[in-house]
Amino acid sequence: MANLDRHRSAQPSAAHEALAALIHAGVVECVISLNWDTALESAYRRQYGTGIPDGILFKPHGDAADPQQPWMLPHLPGTLDPDLRDRIRSLVADHPRTLLIVGYSERDTVVVDQLIAPLDQGWRVCRMGPDVxxxxxxxxxxxxxxxxxxxxxxxxxxTSAWHTVPFSGRHDISHALAGERLGPSDVEDCPRLPEVALLVDALRRDHAVVLNGDSGCGKSITAYQALSDLLEDGYEVLRLRDDARKRDLRQWMADLSLYPHRKALLVDDAQDLPADLVRELAETATADQLVLVVGVDHVAGGVTTYRISNIAAVGALARDMRERSDEILPKIRALDDFVGNLAGDELLMNRIEEASTKDSAWLFFYTLTGGWRRTERDALDLRGHDRSDLLLLALAIAQIASVDAGVTTDSLGPYARQLGRDRAWIDRSLAILRDKRLITGNDGVLRCAHLRSAWALIRWMLHPPRYSHTPPQPVTIPPITSAAETPAAPLPPPIRRTERPRAVLPDHQVEADRKTAAALFRFSLDSPHIPLRGAAWLIGRNHDSESRWVLNQYDVLHRPRIHALAERALATPTGPDAAMAAQLLENLLSPYEDDCLDLIRDHHGGPRMGTRCHAGKRLGDR
Structure with missing residues (x-):
C-alpha cells in the first residue's frame, strides 16, 4: 500500500491542493482523514515546501507514510486515538466552529457516535458531496x-509581499556550470560551502542573520541550502518579492498574517534596502519567525553577520569538482569542447587548477567552463537579431548602476532612446533574451543571468586592446658536476598554453560598439537618480586597465563628470550614505588623485596642491 501510494500521491489533485491551501491559511484548523493515502501531505509539501504543522492532521485508520502503525481495514470498526480526542476537546472548549464533512459515507458507527454526533450538538455541520x-x-x-x-x-x-519557496524543482550541476543564477532548484546538486552549517546554527540560535559576500561568491545558493535544511524543523521559507521592496515594513508584516505557521523570511539582494529597514525587520525575528538577509555589501549593524570567504569557497568547489570529474566532464565539454581527454584537448584537471586560482565561486565556474567563449558567442549571435545585444548591454549597465537591484522594462526606455530605439524594439529584444536565457525576470524586475555576466558583456562591448609579448628565454644554469656523483636529468620544458581564440570584429564595428557603450555609460553616470554606490560600481568595479583606457578615450571619465561625481559625494550628509560617498571618492581618487584631493581640500577649506595629476597629466588630457 505504501509503494502504491508513493506514485498516486505524486499526482496533483484539485481537492487536495485546495484543502492544503486552506490549512496553510489557518482557515482549516484540524483535519481528520479516514484514508490511508498521503495525497494531502504531498499537496501541502508541493505548495509550501514543508510538512503540515503538528496537531492539524489526524489519521486514525492508518497512514501509508507510517505502515508500521496499526491500520483499520474496511470491515473493522473505527477508533479515535487519545491525541485526536484531546485535540477535539480543546477545540470545543475554545469556541464553536464549523465541521465540514467531505466525501464520507458516515457508515462507521464509532466515528459517527464519538465524533460527528457530539459536535453536531454545538457546532454547525456542513456536508459536501453531489447528493447532499x-x-x-x-x-x-x-x-x-x-x-x-x-x-x-x-x-x-x-498579491502579498511574500512568496513561498517550495523547493520543488531540481537542477543538476549543469545549471551552476553554465553560470546561471542559482536558486531553490539547485540546493541538492550544488556543492555546499562551510557557511551553510554556520547559517543554520545561527538561525536556530539567534533567529536573525545577515549574510554578506562579493558578487558571485555563492551567497544566494548558500542561503537557500541553509533554509532548505530548516524545512525539516517545520519552517516554511518565504522570499520577499522583488516588487514588494518599495512597500514599507508595516505592509510586509501585515502580509505575514497570511502565513500563520512557523516561517523563515529571506530577503535577497538587500544591498539596495535602507540599513534601518533591514535592522527593523531583523528585530521582528523570533523562534517561530526567522529572518535571513543577504546582500553584496554590509547591510545592517547589530545583527549576527557572516561573510562568505572567496578563498574557502573556491577551494571547496575545486575539491568537489575533482571528486566528481567523471560526472562533470561531459557537461563541461557541452559548454567548452576545448576540454577533454583527446589529443589536443585541455585536460579537465588542468582547467580545474586554473579555475582554482580565481577569486569567486562564479568566476571559478566561468573559467572552468570557458564562460568567456559563451559571452562572445551570445553577443555575436544577438547582433543578428536587430542588435538585441545593445539592449542586453543597456540592461547590464543599468543593473550595475542600480547596485544589482535590477531594472524594469519601463526604465530601459531612456536607454533605448539613447540608441535611437523604441518600445517595440525593447519588447522584441527582451523576448529574444528570455528565450536564450540571458536574462532573468522576477516580479517584473529584469537582470542579466548574473552580475558577472553583465560585467563580461560590458568588457566585450568595450573591446579593450590586446597586447602580446614574447616571454624571455629562461636562463639555464648548468649543474656543478662536482656537487653530485650523477648529474641530474634536465627538467622538461614548461608547457605553455596558447591563447584561446577570440572573435575579432572589423575596426568600424569595434569603433561603433565602443561609442555606444560609452554613450550608455555617460547617460547612466549623468543621471541624478543613480545611487552613489551605483556610480562607484560603474567607474571603479571590475574594470581592468585596458577597459579603463577605453572609457577614458571616449570621454566617460573626463574632468567635468569626475568633478560632478566628486562634488556630489562631498555633499553627502553624515548618515547611511556616507560610506557609499567615501567608496565613490576612493574610486575617483585612484586615477585622478590630485584633482580630487583639491576638491576635498576646497570642501574643507584646506590649501590646494595644484592641478597636476598623480600620473603627471592634467585631468582630461589625452
Whole structure:
C-alpha cells in the first residue's frame, strides 16, 4: 500500500491542493482523514515546501507514510486515538466552529457516535458531496467546491509581499556550470560551502542573520541550502518579492498574517534596502519567525553577520569538482569542447587548477567552463537579431548602476532612446533574451543571468586592446658536476598554453560598439537618480586597465563628470550614505588623485596642491 501510494500521491489533485491551501491559511484548523493515502501531505509539501504543522492532521485508520502503525481495514470498526480526542476537546472548549464533512459515507458507527454526533450538538455541520441536500450542505464534488472555497486565500497570497519557496524543482550541476543564477532548484546538486552549517546554527540560535559576500561568491545558493535544511524543523521559507521592496515594513508584516505557521523570511539582494529597514525587520525575528538577509555589501549593524570567504569557497568547489570529474566532464565539454581527454584537448584537471586560482565561486565556474567563449558567442549571435545585444548591454549597465537591484522594462526606455530605439524594439529584444536565457525576470524586475555576466558583456562591448609579448628565454644554469656523483636529468620544458581564440570584429564595428557603450555609460553616470554606490560600481568595479583606457578615450571619465561625481559625494550628509560617498571618492581618487584631493581640500577649506595629476597629466588630457 505504501509503494502504491508513493506514485498516486505524486499526482496533483484539485481537492487536495485546495484543502492544503486552506490549512496553510489557518482557515482549516484540524483535519481528520479516514484514508490511508498521503495525497494531502504531498499537496501541502508541493505548495509550501514543508510538512503540515503538528496537531492539524489526524489519521486514525492508518497512514501509508507510517505502515508500521496499526491500520483499520474496511470491515473493522473505527477508533479515535487519545491525541485526536484531546485535540477535539480543546477545540470545543475554545469556541464553536464549523465541521465540514467531505466525501464520507458516515457508515462507521464509532466515528459517527464519538465524533460527528457530539459536535453536531454545538457546532454547525456542513456536508459536501453531489447528493447532499441539507440547508447548510454544499451540493458539489470536492474537486469543484474546495478550490472555490480556497480561491480568496490563493488570491491574497498571490498579491502579498511574500512568496513561498517550495523547493520543488531540481537542477543538476549543469545549471551552476553554465553560470546561471542559482536558486531553490539547485540546493541538492550544488556543492555546499562551510557557511551553510554556520547559517543554520545561527538561525536556530539567534533567529536573525545577515549574510554578506562579493558578487558571485555563492551567497544566494548558500542561503537557500541553509533554509532548505530548516524545512525539516517545520519552517516554511518565504522570499520577499522583488516588487514588494518599495512597500514599507508595516505592509510586509501585515502580509505575514497570511502565513500563520512557523516561517523563515529571506530577503535577497538587500544591498539596495535602507540599513534601518533591514535592522527593523531583523528585530521582528523570533523562534517561530526567522529572518535571513543577504546582500553584496554590509547591510545592517547589530545583527549576527557572516561573510562568505572567496578563498574557502573556491577551494571547496575545486575539491568537489575533482571528486566528481567523471560526472562533470561531459557537461563541461557541452559548454567548452576545448576540454577533454583527446589529443589536443585541455585536460579537465588542468582547467580545474586554473579555475582554482580565481577569486569567486562564479568566476571559478566561468573559467572552468570557458564562460568567456559563451559571452562572445551570445553577443555575436544577438547582433543578428536587430542588435538585441545593445539592449542586453543597456540592461547590464543599468543593473550595475542600480547596485544589482535590477531594472524594469519601463526604465530601459531612456536607454533605448539613447540608441535611437523604441518600445517595440525593447519588447522584441527582451523576448529574444528570455528565450536564450540571458536574462532573468522576477516580479517584473529584469537582470542579466548574473552580475558577472553583465560585467563580461560590458568588457566585450568595450573591446579593450590586446597586447602580446614574447616571454624571455629562461636562463639555464648548468649543474656543478662536482656537487653530485650523477648529474641530474634536465627538467622538461614548461608547457605553455596558447591563447584561446577570440572573435575579432572589423575596426568600424569595434569603433561603433565602443561609442555606444560609452554613450550608455555617460547617460547612466549623468543621471541624478543613480545611487552613489551605483556610480562607484560603474567607474571603479571590475574594470581592468585596458577597459579603463577605453572609457577614458571616449570621454566617460573626463574632468567635468569626475568633478560632478566628486562634488556630489562631498555633499553627502553624515548618515547611511556616507560610506557609499567615501567608496565613490576612493574610486575617483585612484586615477585622478590630485584633482580630487583639491576638491576635498576646497570642501574643507584646506590649501590646494595644484592641478597636476598623480600620473603627471592634467585631468582630461589625452
Amino acid at each position: 441536500s441539507g440547508s447548510d450542505d454544499i451540493p458539489a464534488v470536492a474537486d469543484t467546491a474546495l478550490p472555490a472555497l480556497a480561491n480568496g486565500t490563493r488570491q491574497r497570497e498571490a
